[in-house]
Amino acid sequence: MTTPGYDQARRERRRREHERQAVVFGVLIAFLAVCGIFALAVYSGAISSPFDRPFTTVGASDQKTYPVACLPEVEGQPDGALPVAYSEIKVRVLNSTEESGLGKAHESVLAERGFQVVEIGNVSDELLESEVRFGTKGIVRAYELAAQFPSMRLVLDDRKGPVVDLIIGRDYEPPLDAEDVDVAADQPLRNAEDCVPADTITPEPQIMPATANSAEDEVQPEG
Template sequence: MTSPGYDQARVERRRREHERQAVVFGVLIAFLAVCGIFALAVYSGAISSPFNRPFTTVGVAEQETYPAACLPEVKGQPDGALPTAYSDVQVRLLNASTESGLASAHESVLADRGFSIVAKGNVPIKLQESEIRFGRKGIVQAYTLAAQFPEIRLVLDDRVDRKVDLLIGEEFEAPLDVEEVEVASDKPLLNVEGCVPAAEIEPEKRIEPSATDDEVQPAK
């Protein structure tokens, strides 16, 4: 015959087991709920995934973020700086990637549009994204060239002339189709969002072509 004390102890033991099970299942359900909310937020784009990192090419430097220079005020153009005539934009095409032939490929497009390609070559750095580098005197020229691309980085450097360099990076974007380029001789250029007056920017050092790679050649 089972004693009342033994039955009571068994009941208490089962009650404690049920309580532990309830706590364990409660914690698991809460954890799964949090995971589900996080996954939904990542899927909807509300937050970015910590694992969503772009692939990088070995030997390609991670680029710094530079402030983009605002367009200057131009005498006789009160509504804003007008684009420079393509023929007056002197461009050096410099390959900053591990792939060969990119300078010539860009030359065939930009020269056909009338840009003055003054040199082609390589630079001793490798970039992920393409950049347009220019001095304070070449801001309008740089913006005119930048309008040929869906998106491109603008970097002010310490050169003193109006020439601009197009550094072609590993993940370059091809120029827009000519009918998609929003440039007109009577339509003022638009500042890049978040631009900074050029006088407030410390210019980067101009990158010169590498003599150890292909020597810079005058464009044909």
Template sequence: MTTPGHDQARVERRRREHERQAVVFGVLIAFLAVCGIFALAVYSGAINAPFNRPFTTVGVSDQKTYPVPCLPAVEGQPDGALPVAYTQVEVLLLNASEESGLASAHETVLAKRGFTILGTGNVPRLLEESEIRFGTRGTVQAYTLAAQFPSMRLVLDDRKGRAIDLLIGADFDPPLKVEDVDVAADQPLQNIEGCEPIDSVEPEQRIMPTEEDDVDAVRPAK
């Protein structure tokens, strides 16, 4: 048989336990509420996330930012360089991602539009964004091909010929629909915003092939 004193002590212990539980649960609820408000603010853009790092594809190398050369002056075209006929744009398609079949898929679309496809292959590095690489003599060709895409990185390299390379990255944009391509034979191409005079741009080393326009040096596409 319990005494009134023991009952009172038990009641006090339970009361203190309930108070501690209330404090613990109150702190947890407050913490979750703060986290929710913070997440909502980040999602809505009201504040910047503390870890503001873009998502990257595993295994993809960091892409350097290159200066983009402006279009050159072309004799007989005082209003600006006109696009090159698609048949005169010789392009090598190189898969720069781990996904197979990209070079062949681009070949199907671009060849149908009249571009001269020199071949397909795999470049020995992984890229996130696609790039068009070209020499000084192929600048207009590069701009003409770039107009087929919603966005494209242009990289000047040290090749001598007019042939250009399209490196297809993991986060590639497919070609635009034909009706959405803003190219007309009698309308000058537009310089990319922020471009620099081509003479002031230091060419990068060509990735591949190692010999000028040596398509045989390219490994077959996946």
């Protein structure tokens, strides 16, 4: 048989346990309520989330947003600039990645389609996305080269001649199948979305290759 003193001690212990439980559950409920209010405020746009920031990629050069040059007006082509023959387009293929063989692979496809690949090389700074770089004399040619790919950044630089550069980025996409390229000799090219006149763009500095060889030479390291 239990003694009155023992029963009293047990009741007191249970009372303290109940008090601690009430405090713990009270704190949890208050915390969940605060979280719910915060989530509702973020969802409604009243405050911005501390995690609302763009992802960055380590090891690749920052990818700026460049204005895209519109196609030029060409005398005798009132409906828009017509494509030039692929054989008239001189291309340098430059690899910005550490993956070997990309320059030769792209050169093979472009040469098969009739482009003049005049140089294969490498650039020292790695790009995330592939780019076609060109001067004001190579806008039509740049559009035609970019059309060979599912997506491509077009960057106007300060070069003087019509040669265009294909710079292969780490997240490159292979060329489209030839039959899927939207270029026809008798159809004007279409301006890129949100393009602006070339004379309103400040050209970027031309990227020079760290190593380069003519397309007929073996490239070491292979681009």
